[in-house]
Amino acid sequence: MDEAVVWLTIFILSVFVGIEVISKVSSTLHTPLMSGANAIHGIILLGAVLVTGATDNDVALVVGLVAIVLAAVNMVGGFVVTDRMLQMFVRKKPKPAAAPTDGGSAA
Amino acid sequence: MPTWVQLVYLACAVCFILALKGLSGPRTARAGNLVGAAAAVVAVIVPFIYLDLDHVPLILAAIAVGTAGGVVGARRVQMTQMPQMVALFNGVGGGAAALVALLELHEMTPHVDDVSWFTLAATAFTIAVGSISFAGSIITFAKLQELMTSRPVIFPGLRYVFPIAVAAAVVLGVRVVIDPTMWVGIVLALLGLLVGVLLVLPVGGADVPIVISLLNAFTGLTVAAGGYVLSNVVLLVAGTLVGASGTYLTMLMAKAMGRSVANIMFGALKGGSTLGGGEASDRPVRSAGPEDVAILLGYADRVIIVPGYGLAVAQAQHTLRELVDVLIARGTQVDYAIHPVAGRMPGHMNVLLAEAQVPYEQLIEMDEINGEFKHTDVVLVVGANDVVNPAAKTTPGAPIYGMPILNADEAQQIVFMKRSMRPGFAGIENELLFDPKTTLLFGDAKDSLGKLLNAVKAL
Known part of the structure; x- marks a missing residue:
């Protein structure tokens, strides 16, 4: 089988999986879900590392490093900000002292 | 590509599916996010192990810079x-x-x-x-x-x-x-x-x-x-x-x-602008001071709060929660009605209120609470507008026509806390403001809520 068809198969199956796994999301979680999905596409960092690590051209190296910085911001920032949002959704049990909210937001 | 690398990549891909699955349920959301993050980190580390990459120090430095930027931005x-x-x-x-x-x-x-x-x-x-x-x-x-x-x-x-x-x-x-x-x-x-x-x-x-x-x-x-x-x-x-x-x-x-x-x-390209006029209206409304509103709230049996973005901008979530605590202590039943698009993004309002330590159980979604407005004495609308605008049901030409809204208009009394008579984000006038059942309390949300809180305490 043509290799492109294998990739196409993976692509199409992933489309269905992507729709199926989030189809029952409540509107409460739309924002964190969007943010989490946003962080996942930060995986382009892997692509940026692969091309930058294989180049022998100075201009390409600089462009690659810029791509790595941008992708790392997307990936790391995305997961951290999602986690911060989701901390708010943790059901507060009759907890007396434990306040896990980080100080930066207590304005 | 060695087989083990392909297997690790497969595992990472599965983890991303599980991450999205987790993120779509409240109880599993945080774990889902962490699974996704772990898979992403593993996937990025793998090429450093199996490939003989050039420029590794520079690449690591760039990752460090981006990571620092992302973490600082996300936390601040x-x-x-x-x-x-x-x-x-x-x-x-x-x-x-x-x-x-x-x-x-x-x-x-x-x-x-x-x-x-x-x-x-x-x-x-x-x-x-x-x-x-x-x-x-x-x-x-x-x-x-x-x-x-x-x-x-x-x-x-x-x-x-x-x-x-x-x-x-x-x-x-x-x-x-x-x-x-x-x-x-x-x-x-x-x-x-x-x-x-x-x-x-x-x-x-x-x-x-x-x-x-x-x-x-x-x-x-x-x-x-x-x-x-x-x-x-x-x-x-x-x-x-x-x-x-x-x-x-x-x-x-x-x-x-x-x-x-x-x-x-x-929509805007076709000429049917997504926004209306945005002019402040000069039609007569009934406004009141904090003491009057305090009496309304203090002697109500059932109160529903409709929070909007204005609340968050004024950073008044904490004051609002204090007010609700006092009302609950007086024996009033108080809930928050959360419209799906309250705030600037769906679910944004839940995040903002949760930050102010409002118990999750008090946040009621639109479909669940819409039947309750009929039996409600006072609806307090804080910094929201479009989500209670009856034009969504009654005015076919309005930009928000067809948007599901909170049925605040069915309550006995409606109190709007507003900065001014300027329309909401969608830029259209809200008929509910001119309803005889409606009272307006003008001023900055945090300021007004503070005064209201003191007035209720003094009852």
Whole structure:
């Protein structure tokens, strides 16, 4: 089988999986879900590392490093900000002292 | 590629599916996010182990810089500014994807004959759509951060310039496939930036969250195409998952607002502006002081709070929660009615109230609480407007017509806390403000709530 068809198969199956796994999301979680999905596409960092690590051209190296910085911001920032949002959704049990909210937001 | 690497990548791809699955349920959301993060970190570490990469110190330094920037940005941002932060993260991801594709194009040009047309097409797609996502997200960020006007920006030739720019981008994309040279790729990227700007400029502020979600899906698809170009299954699966779920999520959000995605993106182009006049009205209303409102609230049996973005802007969530605590202590039944698009993004209001330690059980979603307004003595609307505007049900021409709203108009009394008579984000007048059952309490939300709190305590 043509290799492109294998990739196409993976692509199409992933489309269905992507729709199926989030189809029952409540509107409460739309924002964190969007943010989490946003962080996942930060995986382009892997692509940026692969091309930058294989180049022998100075201009390409600089462009690659810029791509790595941008992708790392997307990936790391995305997961951290999602986690911060989701901390708010943790059901507060009759907890007396434990306040896990980080100080930066207590304005 | 060694087998173990392929297996690790497969595991990472599965983890991303589980991450999205987890993120769609309240109890599993946080774990889902962590699973996704762990998979992403593992996937990035793998090439350092099995490949003999060049420039490793520089690459690690760049990752460190980006990580630091991301962590600082993510931790410092105010919860109210969350939507623009997500837009910014999305934009830089799209930009990174476009740059990666340009570099790949550079690698391919010396031996073009060995490269399939499909690979070239995927490269062109990534360059163009990544640039669109980057520029569009930056404009979205500027709109939400109020670095520029949040109203639709329309200029006379826009309805011609936009299709021409899109058509030119398609032609250049085809050109990349037929005759791949670096300069065509660079022009394609620049054109993508232009299309991104033109795409978002005409969108009104209230619809911007939908655009963020759509651009998020775009970036996902570019990452998927980039994965094909690089023959990397993790990128392909992760990108496709985000592209598909992001597109679906965009449609869910648009549905929650009673709009279609096409209407939101191109409504302003067709002339039917997404915003109305935005003028302050001078029709008579009934206003009252904090003491009067305190009496209304203090002797009510059932109170429903309708919080909106104005509450968050005034940073008044904490004062509101104190007020509710006092009312509950007086024996009043108090709940918060959460409209799906309260705040600037769906679910944004829940995050803001949760930050103020409002118990999750008091936040009631629209469908559950809408039947209760009939039996409610007082509805207190704090910094919200469009989500209780009956025009959504009664005025077919209104921009928000068809959007499900909270039935605040069915309550015995309605109290609006507002800064002024200016209309809400959608820019249309709210008939409910002029209803005989309605009382207005003018002033900054935090200030008014403070006074109201003291007045209720003094009862």
